[in-house]
Amino acid sequence: QVQVAESGGGLVQPGGSLRLSCVASGSIVNIRDMGWYRRAPGKEREFVASITAGGRTKYASSVEGRFTISRDNARNTMYLQMNMLKPEDTGVYYCNAQIGSGAYYYPDWNDAWGQGTQVTISS
Numbered sequence: 001q002v003q004v005a006e007s008g009g010g011l012v013q014p015g016g017s018l019r020l021s022c023v024a025s026g027s028i029v030n031i032r033d034m035g036w037y038r039r040a041p042g043k044e045r046e047f048v049a050s051i052t053a054g055g056r057t058k059y060a061s062s063v064e065g066r067f068t069i070s071r072d073n074a075r076n077t078m079y080l081q082m083n084m085l086k087p088e089d090t091g092v093y094y095c096n097a098q099i100g101s102g103a104y105y106y107p108d109w110n111d112a113w114g115q116g117t118q119v120t121i122s123s
Contacts, residue, residue, distance in 0.1 A: 002026035002099045002110050009093060009117030017083045018119060022095030024076040029107050030100035034071055034078045038119070040091040048093070049080060063089075085121045092116040 008020040024031060035050035049059045049069040057069050068081040078095065095114040100107030 002028055002101050002112055004095045004097050004099075004112045004114045006093060006095045006114040006117040009119045011120045011122065012085055013123050014085060014087060014121055016085050016121070017081070018085065020080040020082070020093055020095075020117060020119075022078040022080075022097070022114060024078075024097050024099055024112065026099070027101045028076055028099055029102065029104045031073070031076060032098040032100070032109075034095070034097045036069065036078075036080050037094045037096060038089075038091040039094070039116075040088070043091075045094065051078065082119075085119075087121045089119060090121050091119060093119050 003026055004022050004024045006022050012018055033050055033052055036048040037045050038048050039045040047060055051057050051069045051071050066084045071078040094116045097112050099110045099112050102108045
C-alpha cells in the first residue's frame with residue numbers, strides 16, 4: 001500500500017507566495033514521475049507541473065516563471081514553490097506520483113493521488 005499526502009495550502013493575498021509539499025509513504029522501492037494538478041472552482045482538473053526522478057521539469061504555461069517544482073528523492077517528497085500568486089491560481093492542488101512497490105527489480109507500479117490541499121488567493 002502506497003499513498004501521497006499534500007500539505008501547505010492556505011489563504012494568501014495576490015502577489016504572495018506559498019510552498020506546497022507532497023510526501024509519499026508506504027512500501028516504496030522507487031518513484032518515477034511526480035506532478036501537481038489543480039482544480040479551480042467549476043473547472044476540470046488541470047496539469048500544473050511535473051518532475052522526473054532525474055529532475056527534468058515541465059510546467060503549464062499559466063504558471064511558467066512563477067512556480068518551481070522540486071523533489072527530494074531521499075525523503076520521497078516533492079515541493080511546489082508558488083510565487084506571484086494570482087486569484088486565478090485558486091483551487092484544490094493535488095499531488096500525483098508513479099510509485100513502485102514490492103520487488104525492487106520488478107515493482108508493482110501505482111498511480112497515487114492525494115486528497116488535495118486548498119489554495120485560495122484573495123485580498
